[in-house]
Amino acid sequence: MYKTDLETVEAVNNISLTVTRGRTLGLVGETGAGKTTTALSILRLLPATTGRIESGRIEFNGQDLLKLDENMMRVIRGNRIAMVFQDPMTSLNPVMTVGDQIAEAIELHNGKMPHDEVNRQVENILQMVGIMPQRRFEYPHQFSGGMKQRVVIAIALSCEPELLIADEPTTALDVTIQAQVLNMIRELRDRLGTAMLLITHDLGIVAQTCDDVAVMYAGEIIEAGTVEDVFTGDRRHPYTAGLFNSLPDLRSQAKRLKPIPGLMPDPSNLPKGCVFAPRCGNRIDICDRERPRSVQKAKHRLSCHLYQHQEAI
């Protein structure tokens, strides 16, 4: 929940996500759906003056992160939960060498580690993300975008976190580099056994990388389940269906893509019923009046009135 002087904007509402060790959860949604806000809340890094978590729980290994004080939170940040940010161009400090920036994370969480050991670790981690260790004395401006993202990932992985949050790690990169970075992230996840929350708006990436998916719209999770459930299942939220329809398909000869008509609602002025109702092609009467409850079948969770009556188990 964001709060400014003028108005309170409920950017993210009533969401529930679970990431299991060794698995990857993809969080998908349009720009402005609240994906980054969700990620920052987990680390409690929402802007202090404007952002606030009004209610809820963020449980990490059974511990509620919202109840920890700032000092205890710092021990978790970077060490047990790490984050890779969206834009590698601005995520590194321009006046520090990349080696120092990685070393900082290691030193913060391994207080007594001797200097040589830290340096060796830095070189190891650089090697792991595919950067020559000698380059640790260089500054961010001497690296290309893809290399910078590798450095950001190296920082995030330097303390072998249990949960890695990757916020659109490849959006700012071009396609060939995207594939490289994604492969690397996948490989490292498998080697370190990290749980991962991958935020993206690219369904292709989700299909390649994730085990589970959650689709976010206007601050709510409208559908969640395993990749199979969401990609190939017979029941689909109209919004998810719309997302798939707006992708180009190699097999069909369609000249134009089918975008979802309309825009996402202003989060300071959400519709009373289903948040997607104004843009939904399958709208029925109840959609404008009532928020749909979520219906679950196995691991597949849907919030849509269309399925409410059929499967009210």
Next chain:
Amino acid sequence: MYKYVIKRLLFLIPTIFGVSFIIFLVMNITPGDPARALLGLSAPQADVDALNHELGYDLPFIQKYFTYLKNMILHQDFGKSYYTKQSVFGEVWPRYIITIRLALAGVLLSSLIGIPPGIYTAVKQYSLWDTIPSVIAFFIAAIPAFVFGLLMLFIFSLKLNWLPSFGATTIYHYIMPTLTIAIPPAAQVMRFTKSSMLEAIRQDYVRTARAKGASERAVIWKHALLNALLPVITQVGLSLGILICGAVVAEKMFSIPGIGSLIVDRILFKDEPIILAGTILISICFTIVMLAVDLTYAFIDPRIRAKYTTGGKE
């Protein structure tokens, strides 16, 4: 890097030619002459002409300019003052030392007063610890320097009799003038530090540092401050540049024999040699200060360092 420094220093040569030419030109097209100023309004015209001739003032403009340049380059001779008949160098140099001392003290003090509250108010934005200092800074920035000077003279010299009111012989003599020239730029430096700090703490790399688990103090001092200081250094360098040109108001108010008041005084007497030598010295120092600012920049920011070492070709 050395290449860059040498290149910048070589630029001093055309600068000196340009500055001296402009001063010569301006002195030439403004009315009045040194002999009339020296001898007074009632002196006979014949005497005035004779003295002007003796001083060498009546020579044609171009000839005067080139003779001056020749003496300066070949004999390091800047001429004699029309007014005191003393060697120009002997008169300008000791005064310039005082000006530089005052300027450095002023800039140092203004940074010391300005930068810490700038950082503090940025970190505490929107709290009372931001509002109160900021309002005070706005207020101070709006008051001209001489008001502080007069106030201090009144309180510390006249009423309390703690500090000497004129001259520049002991360190006590410098206290009030330094404060006078330091306070207005301090308010400016503070506002500058604040805005650039506010920008820095919202940068993505600061968030990255937080996400690493760095403490708030490390985030501010290690990541935000160094980046925020760059524009502040420019500001401080500029105010140093302005101050080494002589703080005429403070010099006059506290009767300090500095370069600013010297030049202003001698303009009345059309004392060309002094004015020229003074301005050339100022332009040299100004260039050096600006070079120092650029080098500090390069020291802090590796991107700029890279630009200098490759000669601007990236």
